[in-house]
Amino acid sequence: MPAQPTGLIQSVSRALRIIERVSAAPRPVPVKVIARQCGLNLATTYHLVRTLCYEGYLVRLPSGGYVAGPQVAERFHEMVDGFHRPPRAHAVLRHLALVSGHTAYLARLAADHLVIVDLVEGDRSPWIEDLQVGLETAVHATALGKALLATLARPARRRMLATHGMPRFTPATPTEPAEVEAEVCRLRPGEVVVEHGQFRGGVCCAGVAVPGDGPQTWWALGASARGAEVPTRLVTALRTAAADLS
Known part of the structure; x- marks a missing residue:
């Protein structure tokens, strides 16, 4: 605190x-x-x-x-609306969930917090109580967070990780900034990021950063799946959705 x-x-x-x-x-x-x-x-x-x-x-x-x-409830809806989602964002999420069968997420950084802004549930993904609209989630242990970390300069990444800490969620969760930096520094903004069981055991996720309409504004589009590996066709659908969103 x-x-x-x-x-x-x-x-x-x-x-x-x-x-x-x-x-x-x-x-x-x-x-x-x-x-x-x-x-x-x-x-x-x-x-x-x-x-x-x-x-x-x-x-x-x-x-x-x-x-x-x-x-x-009124304040909650005003908060979500205040993120000014891209006009077609929900339609893109709905289509991604429909064609893949997996839950689709939209997130962004707000005042150095990773916040879930929208989602559409899919039957092939587990319901994750900590990944719901309006909730802050872990930037160091999610594909959404890592996709957005890749858009930041290294000092900004380290400051964010130091400010919010790196709690352990599963045995696979990285808990040292150097672990995340080693993974993120190799990524280009807009490249698909995959995490395996770092946020929830038995769940894997893929995420990709999508540029917004303002300077240094990025969104993260993501999807989750049961098991240890993200299906190849889900990654393909995610890339297509990212292109649609941008």
């Missing part, structure tokens, strides 16, 4: 903490539980929860428990 800045508004931090806790809960959360989980006194929690309900970020159910409100 970055160092805590000075001048934080505690009530804002507390309200955001409540939204996070309630949104992540598998069932409605009573206000006393919210207070305990967020480390707040009950009176403060009541005031914050009432305000969040008024603003639409929480909803109180007849049972007395609270769930995330419609404004949470």
Whole structure:
């Protein structure tokens, strides 16, 4: 986590903490539980929860428990729209998933974070809970991330890896910057990248960077498959999709 800045508004931090806790809960959360989980006194929690309900970020159910409100979903859609996907991006993903049968992804770097911007599921790929629209994912252990790392200068790559760390997901995950650098430095932007079980065991992925319409703007188009090897025809379909997107 970055160092805590000075001048934080505690009530804002507390309200955001409540939204996070309630949104992540598998069932409605009573206000006393919210207070305990967020480390707040009950009176403060009541005031914050009432305000969040008024603003639409929480909803109180007849049972007395609270769930995330419609404004949470609104902010999510605004965030995804803010990435300004290429106009035909979803159509390209849908066609890639249709002809290959594999899940197709679109991702980009945003403030040094790798974010999934769009996807279309395919029956031949496993459902991966950490690769969903709006979620940040691992730049060092995914083909999407490596395809985009190849578009950066070496100092920028090293800074990104150092900032976010390199957690181990499987025994095959690279955990040292030199490991990723040795792989990425040989790639040209737009070349297909393949990873084997580095992010999820028994899953392999292919990714390719596609230039956007602005300077230094790149998208990553990718697909996942079960097993240890990416099918050759999936790589071919991915190249065709990248050409369509660009």
